[in-house]
Amino acid sequence: MAFLAGIANTLVLTLLAIIVSTLVALIVACLCMSSDRLLNGIGWGYVEIFRNIPALLQIFVCYFVVLRALPTATESMTLGGWLAINNRGVFLPTPHLGGAGAAWEALAFLAALGLAALVLRRKGGFVSKPVFITLAVVGFAVWALRWLEVEAPKIGRFGYEAGWELSPELCALVLGLAVYNASYIAEIIRSGIGAVPKGQWEAARALGFSPVQTMVRIILPQAMRVILPPMSSAYLNILKASSLGAAVAYPEIVSVMVGTTNNIVGRPIEIMGLTLVTYLSISLAVAYFMHRVDRRVGRSPEL
Amino acid sequence: MRMTRIEPSAGKRQPHGRGRMRAGLGLLVLAGLALLLWPAFDWAVVSAYWVGEGASACPDKAGACWPFIRERFGQIIYGAYPDTERWRVNAGLALGAVLLAPLILLPLRRKALLICAFLAVYPLVALALFAGGVFGLEPVATDTWGGLFLTVVVGLFAFTTAFPMGILLAMGRQSPIPVVRLLAGTWVEFWRGVPTLVVLFVAVIMLPLFLPVEREIDKLARALIALSILMSCYIGESIRGALRSVPRGQYEAACALGMGYWRAHVHVILPQAIRVATPQITNIVIGLFKETSLLVVIGLSDLLGVIQSASGDTEWHLSSARATGYLFIALIYWGICFTMSRYSARLERRSQRGAGGAAAGTGHGA
Numbered sequence: 260m261a262f263l264a265g266i267a268n269t270l271v272l273t274l275l276a277i278i279v280s281t282l283v284a285l286i287v288a289c290l291c292m293s294s295d296r297l298l299n300g301i302g303w304g305y306v307e308i309f310r311n312i313p314a315l316l317q318i319f320v321c322y323f324v325v326l327r328a329l330p331t332a333t334e335s336m337t338l339g340g341w342l343a344i345n346n347r348g349v350f351l352p353t354p355h356l357g358g359a360g361a362a363w364e365a366l367a368f369l370a371a372l373g374l375a376a377l378v379l380r381r382k383g384g385f386v387s388k389p390v391f392i393t394l395a396v397v398g399f400a401v402w403a404l405r406w407l408e409v410e411a412p413k414i415g416r417f418g419y420e421a422g423w424e425l426s427p428e429l430c431a432l433v434l435g436l437a438v439y440n441a442s443y444i445a446e447i448i449r450s451g452i453g454a455v456p457k458g459q460w461e462a463a464r465a466l467g468f469s470p471v472q473t474m475v476r477i478i479l480p481q482a483m484r485v486i487l488p489p490m491s492s493a494y495l496n497i498l499k500a501s502s503l504g505a506a507v508a509y510p511e512i513v514s515v516m517v518g519t520t521n522n523i524v525g526r527p528i529e530i531m532g533l534t535l536v537t538y539l540s541i542s543l544a545v546a547y548f549m550h551r552v553d554r555r556v557g558r559s560p561e562l
Numbered sequence: 563m564r565m566t567r568i569e570p571s572a573g574k575r576q577p578h579g580r581g582r583m584r585a586g587l588g589l590l591v592l593a594g595l596a597l598l599l600w601p602a603f604d605w606a607v608v609s610a611y612w613v614g615e616g617a618s619a620c621p622d623k624a625g626a627c628w629p630f631i632r633e634r635f636g637q638i639i640y641g642a643y644p645d646t647e648r649w650r651v652n653a654g655l656a657l658g659a660v661l662l663a664p665l666i667l668l669p670l671r672r673k674a675l676l677i678c679a680f681l682a683v684y685p686l687v688a689l690a691l692f693a694g695g696v697f698g699l700e701p702v703a704t705d706t707w708g709g710l711f712l713t714v715v716v717g718l719f720a721f722t723t724a725f726p727m728g729i730l731l732a733m734g735r736q737s738p739i740p741v742v743r744l745l746a747g748t749w750v751e752f753w754r755g756v757p758t759l760v761v762l763f764v765a766v767i768m769l770p771l772f773l774p775v776e777r778e779i780d781k782l783a784r785a786l787i788a789l790s791i792l793m794s795c796y797i798g799e800s801i802r803g804a805l806r807s808v809p810r811g812q813y814e815a816a817c818a819l820g821m822g823y824w825r826a827h828v829h830v831i832l833p834q835a836i837r838v839a840t841p842q843i844t845n846i847v848i849g850l851f852k853e854t855s856l857l858v859v860i861g862l863s864d865l866l867g868v869i870q871s872a873s874g875d876t877e878w879h880l881s882s883a884r885a886t887g888y889l890f891i892a893l894i895y896w897g898i899c900f901t902m903s904r905y906s907a908r909l910e911r912r913s914q915r916g917a918g919g920a921a922a923g924t925g926h927g928a
Contacts, residue, residue: 297588301595311848311899312892313855316866320892324885328623499757506759506859517763527767535756535764542755 265515266537272432272501272511277494279437284444291449302445310442315503318435322507325434326427343412349425350412361406368398428509436500444493451486452478484553491549495542502538512537606889611881620881630883631890634872638891641708641863647700651711654691658684658718666905674833681722688718704782708863710894716782716864717851720789725843727790728797732835733827735802746798753795758853761788766860785857789850796846804839805831838913844906848899855895865891 290302309317326346330336335345343350372395379391412423425433455478463473505514516534521527609625620627631638640648661680692715695701707715734746753761765788766781773779808831816826836843858867869887878884 295584295588297591301591307900308896311852311896311903313852313866313895315855315858316888316892316895319866319870320885320888324888502757502759503856503859506856513757513760513763517760517767521767527771531760531764531768534760538757538760539752539755 261515261520262512262533265510265512268504268509268515269498269501269511269541272429272436272504272509273498275429275433276436276440276497276501279433280440280444280497283437283441284448287441287445288448288452291445292452306442306445308442309438310446312439314436314439314500315506317439318431318503318507321435322428322431326431346427348427349430351423351425352409352411353423355408355410361402364406365402368402372398426509428504428507431507432501432504432509436497436503440493440497440500443496444490447486447489447493448482451482451489454485455481487549487553491546491553494549495545498541498545499538605882610886617875617877617881617883620883622880623882623885625882626886626889627878627881627883628886630873630878630881630886634868634887637709637872638865638868638887639710641712641868642706643708643711644700644702644706647694647702650691650694650699650702654688655711655714657691658688674836681725685719685722688715704780707782709868710865712782712857712862713851713854713865716786716789716854716857717847719786720793720850721847723786723790724793724797727794728801729832729836731794731798732801732805735798736805738823750795750798753792754799758789758792759856759859761792762856762860764788781860781862785860785862789853793846793850796849797843800839800842800846801835803842804835807838808834841906841910841913844902844909848902848906851899851902852895865894 287302287305290298291306293299293302329344329346331346335343335350337343342352375391375394379388459477459481460473463477468477501511502513504511505518508514508518510519512534516530521530524530605624606626610628611620611625612628613619614629616629616633619629636645636648640651643651661684665676665680690696691699692707693702693704731746731750734742735750737743737746762785765784769779769784769787812830812834813826816830821829854864855866857864858870861867863871869884869891872878873884873887
């Protein structure tokens with residue numbers, strides 16, 4: 260059981276770190292590619308500073324310095340009562356389903372959507388894609404407004420009680436890993452976009468594409484082929500770096516297996532073997548998945 | 563055919579208002595940056611405690627506590643290495659720097675031979691100096707090693723052992739013998755798939771189980787073995803990529819000259835491949851240097867470990883000793899890694915100019 264919890268925690272940490280680092284990296288990559296000298300400098304400064312400091316040190320700074328400096332639970336920083344940040348972690352609102360009808364309605368809605376998608380595929384021009392997506396979004400919004408109740412984090416006798424809690428360890432790890440890895444991912448994105456020949460920009464412009472259209476329809480699809488392989492290894496690196504959770508006692512695989520379980524059970528060979536196999540299988544699965552994606556993206560016509 | 567006249571682009575003909583708006587935005591960004599950076603600068607420099615002795619010099623956490631760094635400087639650099647023997651650390655590291663500098667900076671002939679000599683001889687000399695027990699030097703137990711010294715030693719030793727192993731692994735993965743190829747491939751992919759920390763734990767917990775009870779190897783050696791296995795796999799992969807970039811004709815020409823497999827590799831193929839792989843190998847070394855910070859998790863007092871233990875003292879509890887320590891070692895790590903990354907970038911530029919950009923990629927070992 261502890262083992263499964265460890266895997267779940269590892270995956271949660273990895274996923275959050277990947278999302279946050281990719282978002283940060285996108286911003287930094289935009290800064291690095293900007294023609295404005297100041298913004299450009301900020302982007303480069305970010306990359307050069309955070310790439311050259313060990314990830315563990317950054318995690319320790321987040322955990323032992325930044326989080327400790329946050330206010331206590333009673334004086335925590337809140338955002339209109341919906342979000343609370345204090346030295347016990349970050350507290351987010353949790354959604355609840357408001358009644359038995361919710362699931363049925365959702366099911367019916369999804370079925371209708373599926374049907375619509377099928378028709379769309381068959382007939383080609385029956386409903387256009389943007390209309391379909393708008394329909395889906397509006398439908399979901401209506402459903403969410405009717406059935407979803409969001410419970411805000413509430414302060415109780417022992418700190419915050421309701422709400423989705425992100426432990427301080429998790430916050431520090433996500434923050435540290437994201438800040439560190441964003442510097443690598445930003446470089447990957449930047450060099451990928453830089454690898455698209457300049458003629459493509461000029462040709463798109465000559466054909467009357469707007470800058471946004473050029474980016475989305477011409478540049479990104481080509482850049483993706485350069486970006487994906489190093490990006491997948493960067494994501495794998497985040498997965499592997501999630502093992503640093505053991506250093507701040509976040510219960511991910513390594514700290515659960517090597518720390519807790521090994522102390523209780525005392526069978527190091529089996530436990531280490533299981534840990535190794537777990538990482539290997541996750542790594543191989545991700546590598547296989549990225550390979551598939553890579554092949555799909557790589558199938559677009561050659562330059 | 564009539565040529566279409568292309569309108570001058572909007573970017574060239576900038577209206578006045580646009581430039582002014584841009585300047586305003588720039589000011590806004592500058593102000594934001596200053597707002598963000600000023601508290602950090604204020605904490606580290608302006609409100610920091612600079613003078614005084616001991617923990618009483620910095621009564622609160624409002625500013626950085628530089629007396630802590632001054633007082634623990636020896637510990638941060640040398641760990642618990644005995645005071646009277648510290649000259650040996652200095653001598654060993656200085657020797658390394660003196661030997662390494664001309665190899666990196668000067669265009670020497672027979673560089674490969676010199677590098678091999680360096681890789682083979684220097685570690686032994688350094689080990690004799692650091693650990694002692696020979697030539698009348700006082701023996702110093704490895705558990706007293708720590709701080710920047712330990713970090714540098716681990717990085718240096720792991721690299722010197724991993725480099726030859728990496729070459730062998732790369733050759734193994736390109737070997738004409740299928741069994742060797744399979745074995746080398748499995749070995750490399752296995753270690754590349756698991757986190758460094760797990761490999762360190764495997765070495766620390768499991769290595770003693772496979773050795774006879776009376777042969778106890780110390781923790782540092784176990785960690786070194788783990789790191790060099792890992793690094794050899796990463797280095798092997800980068801050299802393998804470089805080997806593939808060596809044109810087929812080179813193999814064939816070496817063969818035509820009557821060279822065997824080993825001679826062709828040593829004299830013709832590997833020198834070219836290693837030159838191509840050097841920027842990437844430098845990046846791997848940077849990665850390795852940063853990875854040495856994981857040693858604190860298995861209980862060795864490397865640069866990070868020293869700060870963890872020194873600032874954990876109750877007497878420094880009220881001060882911002884820990885944060886100041888982190889800042890200080892972050893500067894050290896940053897300085898070393900940044901220098902290496904500049905070097906790697908320079909090599910990459912040069913090789914791109916020289917060989918028309920044979921094979922150079924971005925990659926880092928982690």
